[in-house]
Amino acid sequence: FLAGLLLDAARFPLLYNLLASLLKVGILVGYLRFIGRLPEIKRFFMYHGAEHKAIHAFEKGLPLTVENVMAQPRFHPRCGTTFLAFVIVVSVLVYSLIPAPQVLWWRLLARVLFLPVVAALAFELLYFSARHEDPLSRLLRELGFRFQALTVAEPTPEMAEVAIRSAEAALGKRVVA
Secondary structure (H helix, E strand, O other): OOOHHOOOOOOOOOHHHHHHHHHHHHHHHHHHHHHHOOOOHHHHHHHHHHHHHHHHHHHHOOOOHHHHHHHOOOOOOOHHHHHHHHHHHHHHHHHHHHHOOOHHHHHHHHHHHHHHHHHHHHHHHHHHHOOOOOOHHHHHHHHHHHHOOOOOOOOHHHHHHHHHHHHHHHHOOOOOO
16 A cells, blocks of 8 residues: 555556565565564564574484484575465565555456466475575575574473474384384
């Protein structure tokens, strides 16, 4: 809405989508920073970090012990938070290619119809960047990690233990002797 007050979407689709996305990202970042200070949410973000650490240890083939889990990085290249960041970036590009009709319901319908395309492209970017070491992949991962810094905190050893038990439940087996 605010972007529409500043720019004509039909005449400047790329700038409009860029401005609209920057406003959305600004609101989202502000919201995440605010709620991240609440004790319950901070604790939730710490469990998110424990989950990432447990996944790293599992993917490296390490025994899932508290020591091994706590030694892993808290950011993960295939995190849902990174996916969200990629959805935002891809949506700017995709929606900029779609002519912006003046009728609001038509513009909303176009966005809904193209959402699967945006999500699919973002998903492919996520997996591509996680599996390659070229400069573009490293840049994409860094973007994702910076966004994850809003939703992932360093866990306690007790939280790592919970993440280990959760991994075992998800795998249907005990992964530590």
